[in-house]
Amino acid sequence: MEMFQSLKPVSKSILKDLLARIHPGVNCNTGDGNMGFVVDVAGELYIFVQLVLAASGLFSLCLKSLKLVNFLSEQASNLPALQFRISFLRAKMENRSNPPPHVLIFPLPCQGHVNSMLKLAELLSLAGINITFLNSEHNHELLARYTNIEDRFTKYPGFQFQTIADGLPVDHPRSGGQLMELFDAMKLVTKPIFKKILLETKPPVNCIIGDGILGFVGDVAIEVGVPIIYFRTVSACSFWAYFSIFDIIEGGQLPIRGDEDMDRLITKVPGMETFLRCRDLPSFCRVSDMTHPNLLLVMDETRQSPRAKALILNTFEDLEGPILSQIRTQ
Secondary structure: OHHHHHHHHHHHHHHHHHHHHOOOOOOEEEEEOOOOHHHHHHHHHOOEEEEEOOOOHHHHHHHHOHHHHHHHHHHOOOOHHHHHHHHHHHHHHHOOOOOOOEEEEEOOOOHHHHHHHHHHHHHHHHOOOEEEEEEEHHHHHHHHHHOOHHHHHOOOOOEEEEEEOOOOOOOOOOOHHHHHHHHHHHHHHHHHHHHHHHHHOOOOOOEEEEEOOOHHHHHHHHHHOOOEEEEEOOOHHHHHHHHOHHHHHHOOOOOOOOHHHOOOEOOOOOOOOOOOEHHHOOHHHHOOOOOOHHHHHHHHHHHOHHHOOEEEEOOOHHHHHHHHHHHHOO
């Protein structure tokens, strides 16, 4: 006991400093199950932690008991990734005959969307869930050429990349100015290919996490009977403003009437009436024609969000709690 008491204050501080300074950053910390401060430090730094109990075979069998899982759950209450892993372990212990769920993740082929959904895929892989990440052929070629994306995910045995055509010619620039061309091509070409992949993938897909701006992903999911979860890679405030565009237009607060109108308050977004200005709206809201394709696309796709089984947003409760409460009313 004297050794443990002396280790905790000294080693905890050293470990925290070491983990914070290591480059590249540590993704997972494997520690002795008898040293609780390892979990404490991992929780403070938001690093996934695995505990190893290097004891007798009899004691190691205790690792498989729900009692120990419940104990670990209490110790890791401030570490979401570990809690997620523990929840999966508990479910696995209670019904060993069920294989891990298979989730297919399908982002919009734009780098910001892909990055966010890759991080989500990594967190789900840490929880032991089988993941198929469906990326456009063009985007995946760029990732493979300029990043270590393959090496990053080889440590997850249940993870696989799969590619799909985006419907555009190879020499197409795929820049923001041609956004509608991408959506039109994906709806025409990618949609039927996606349905075929979904029906033929083994093991079968149990759930789809689709980019919330890709409405056809939800169409196909509903058609083949696979649960769909939408992931919007923007903040809650952004999503709620997009969702309220129809009400803003109906209330006569769009279109924006020149530069002198930029500081006018938008009062048709519940919860944001006192601070949201015209200048805070995204660029596609600055068009003079309220039937502009880009505006209608974002408005229509966002309004379809409630048909999904759940919605994931790139935020957290303490940051945007009041707006998340507004979103939950839908």
